[in-house]
Amino acid sequence: xxxxxxxxxxxxxxxxxxxxxxxxxxxxxxxxxxxxxxxxxxxxxxxxxxxxxxxxxxxxxxxxxxxxxxxxxxxxxxxxxxxxxxxxxxxxxxxxxxxxxxxxxxxxxxxxxxxxxxxxxxxxxxxxxxxx
Amino acid sequence: xxxxxxxxxxxxxxxxxxxxxxxxxxxxxxxxxxxxxxxxxxxxxxxxxxxxxxxxxxxxxxxxxxxxxxxxxxxxxxxxxxxxxxxxxxxxxxxxxxxxxxxxxxxxxxxxxxxxxxxxxxxxxxxxxxxxxxxxxxxxxxxxxxxxxxxxxxxxxxxxxxxxxxxxxxxxxxxxxxxxxxxxxxxxxxxxxxxxxxxxxxxxxxxxxxxxxxxxxxxxxxxxxxxxxxxxxxxxxxxxxxxxxxxxxxxxxxxxxxxxxxxxxxxxxxxxxxxxxxxxxxxxxxxxxxxxxxxxxxxxxxxxxxxxxxxxxxxxxxxxxxxxxxxxxxxxxxxxxxxxxxxxxxxxxx
Numbered sequence: 001x002x003x004x005x006x007x008x009x010x011x012x013x014x015x016x017x018x019x020x021x022x023x024x025x026x027x028x029x030x031x032x033x034x035x036x037x038x039x040x041x042x043x044x045x046x047x048x049x050x051x052x053x054x055x056x057x058x059x060x061x062x063x064x065x066x067x068x069x070x071x072x073x074x075x076x077x078x079x080x081x082x083x084x085x086x087x088x089x090x091x092x093x094x095x096x097x098x099x100x101x102x103x104x105x106x107x108x109x110x111x112x113x114x115x116x117x118x119x120x121x122x123x124x125x126x127x128x129x130x131x132x
Numbered sequence: 133x134x135x136x137x138x139x140x141x142x143x144x145x146x147x148x149x150x151x152x153x154x155x156x157x158x159x160x161x162x163x164x165x166x167x168x169x170x171x172x173x174x175x176x177x178x179x180x181x182x183x184x185x186x187x188x189x190x191x192x193x194x195x196x197x198x199x200x201x202x203x204x205x206x207x208x209x210x211x212x213x214x215x216x217x218x219x220x221x222x223x224x225x226x227x228x229x230x231x232x233x234x235x236x237x238x239x240x241x242x243x244x245x246x247x248x249x250x251x252x253x254x255x256x257x258x259x260x261x262x263x264x265x266x267x268x269x270x271x272x273x274x275x276x277x278x279x280x281x282x283x284x285x286x287x288x289x290x291x292x293x294x295x296x297x298x299x300x301x302x303x304x305x306x307x308x309x310x311x312x313x314x315x316x317x318x319x320x321x322x323x324x325x326x327x328x329x330x331x332x333x334x335x336x337x338x339x340x341x342x343x344x345x346x347x348x349x350x351x352x353x354x355x356x357x358x359x360x361x362x363x364x365x366x367x368x369x370x371x372x373x374x375x376x377x378x379x380x381x382x383x384x385x386x387x388x389x390x391x392x393x394x395x396x397x398x399x400x401x402x403x404x405x406x407x408x409x410x411x412x413x414x415x416x417x418x419x420x421x422x423x424x425x426x427x428x429x430x431x432x433x434x435x436x437x438x439x440x441x442x443x444x445x446x447x448x449x450x451x452x453x454x455x456x457x458x459x460x461x462x463x464x465x466x467x468x469x470x471x472x473x474x475x476x477x478x479x480x481x482x
Binding site for chain 1: 146216463
């Protein structure tokens with residue numbers, strides 16, 4: 001379980017999907033970096049990720065880590081968004097066995113973790129299949 | 133100066149449970165429930181969905197339709213009886229996710245099923261008072277019914293969001309009215325997981341009295357008659373009550389059906405009549421007038437008269453329609469899965 005401070009620091013990415021675009025070479029980083037690993041540039045502009053993308057690959061989690069046991073089996077995939085950025089996240093609202101590489105998905109705001117019955121609730125992004 | 137809705141949006145979870153699935157667990161007669169309540173199925177939130185997540189999705193649809201910079205929104209009011217935290221606002225998370233922080237006023241409202249229309253009323257009034265250019269009012273709930281209780285057949289989940297402003301309106305607010313008395317028809321005490329209700333007392337002295345009282349005052353204030361409206365929507369605790377109260381007031385089935393979502397959606401509590409309004413706006417034509425009255429136990433009603441503008445046709449396709457979401461690939465679950473999703477099963481150590 002992540003602590004309040006770390007969760008809070010990641011709010012722009014978890015809630016608003018804010019990436020950093022290198023001013024010099026145009027590469028987009030999510031989460032943002034301080035130094036571009038392509039050109040060494042240190043100046044970035046904010047870019048909001050495209051919410052739609054396609055499944056590049058995925059796995060089905062059968063033995064889940066602590067806090068996620070009740071969700072198994074569930075899918076975790078690498079999604080290539082329409083702006084080219086790749087994101088790893090859960091894919092929900094589907095039968096994991098019915099997923100296929102190339103399926104169209106979109107970002108939705110969901111509860112990702114919770115710190116027991118009395119701790120903070122952590123929100124963020126997951127992917128859901130879009131209608132074919 | 134005209135004020136009204138600049139953008140709107142709704143969100144419906146994809147999971148559903150049928151009346152038959154609940155009835156078979158409790159030995160109840162499904163056909164009589166379906167006939168008596170005029171309900172076929174209801175939406176169910178997944179374990180990772182709550183009032184906050186649904187409010188964010190509905191809010192994004194509203195802002196997208198409005199084509200407004202979220203930083204210009206001066207207030208966010210979320211009405212719900214299922215705010216995920218007892219102490220910590222839902223609105224902070226939602227405003228942050230929508231990109232509306234930090235120069236914004238925020239409050240979470242509670243008034244049983246009319247908390248959503250309360251949020252709408254206050255947001256609209258803040259804009260009308262000139263305090264801000266835009267304000268967001270949201271009604272959302274993941275309501276709970278006790279196992280085996282009649283409420284279990286109807287308590288569902290959904291959200292609707294409305295961005296209010298003074299320019300580029302899609303619907304002008306022509307009149308409002310609120311009507312309230314102290315009527316103990318439904319309640320939930322501190323630390324209690326499920327609400328309680330007063331059975332048949334929730335009908336005539338509560339739902340029907342307050343909606344009728346509010347509606348009649350609203351018609352009188354606005355000098356209008358039911359036939360002056362193209363559409364009407366009322367709070368939907370089940371399928372039967374909104375049809376009965378609407379037709380009792382003189383509205384026709386044709387005026388009521390577009391916003392009548394409860395037969396397949398259930399009672400989304402604070403989201404109920406606001407989601408019905410969103411479904412109406414999805415198909416409304418310029419010049420249409422809409423009559424809306426909410427209801428919240430305790431008890432009270434908020435009434436609104438909306439007049440749709442020419443801008444409606446350009447914003448309708450900008451976000452998913454409410455009925456399209458309701459019909460989009462529903463995932464039917466059994467009672468065991470439903471009980472797990474809704475936290476009705478206590479595991480060892482919990």
